[in-house]
Amino acid sequence: MILEHAILNVRPGESPAFLVAIAEALPLMTATPGFIGFELRRCHENADRFLLLVRWETIEAHTIGFRGSDRYQQWRQKLHHFYDPFPVVEHYGEPVVTS
Template sequence: MILEVVDIKIPAGQQAPFEEAVARGLSTVISRAKGFKGYRIKHSIESPERYLVMIEWETLEDHTVGFRGSPAFAEWRAIVGPFFAAPPSVEHFTSVG
């Protein structure tokens, strides 16, 4: 199992429309992708324009090759991209122990 962590910063005052858009994009676009297992969205208390989106994938390639190389990636970006104040940071994690 791979955890994709996306650190997103949005413009001030856009929390409600961003939260609707990211939830819609995850539930209608990313959830259809091969290897998708689930997601969580976290909102920063100290930095109200910052969100972490955590997506679980079966394999790294399910995200980096399958999803990112598909038309669904452009569909996802069309939904959430307009809210990005800067390019998001994306990292992948695996469990240890």
């Protein structure tokens, strides 16, 4: 399993509209073969910052299956204008230490 991670800094005051937009956009991602699960968490210290966590079967499910699809173009149109700065997206493998 691959864990996609991004810190989403939303423009100040635009979080309510962002949350509506991401709820509308989410089916675009969940329709991708290899999609496992999605979490969006709000930061306690900054209400306009969110942690995005997406679980994929493989990195290619995200990078080719989703980002290479027409659905991703719709995702971009709905969401990318909210971010400042634009987020860095990283992919992580299986846990190396757990408790």
